Amino acid sequence: MSDLLTTQQAAERLGVSASRVRQFILDSRLPAIKLGRDNLIREADLSLVQDRKAGRPSNKKAASTRRSTDRRKRKEK
Numbered sequence: 001m002s003d004l005l006t007t008q009q010a011a012e013r014l015g016v017s018a019s020r021v022r023q024f025i026l027d028s029r030l031p032a033i034k035l036g037r038d039n040l041i042r043e044a045d046l047s048l049v050q051d052r053k054a055g056r057p058s059n060k061k062a063a064s065t066r067r068s069t070d071r072r073k074r075k076e077k
Helices: 007-013 017-027 043-050 058-076
Strands: 033-035 038-042
Touching: 007 017, 007 038, 007 043, 017 038, 038 043
Parallel strands: none
Antiparallel strands: 033 038
């Protein structure tokens, strides 16, 4: 059972917050064992999220919609 980590321990190993680890679990990106109110993560499973991209994913569709809306506003003036 020594290869099981709490969300806090997993967060420290990954360099993220414990809430981010919980979000990985909720998003099914990181498997966990629910034990009472705690989630336990196998140390070997950390590799599933270790090579993730940092930051938010870009939302190109929203950006292009904003640009087209801005163009329409300029034409109306």
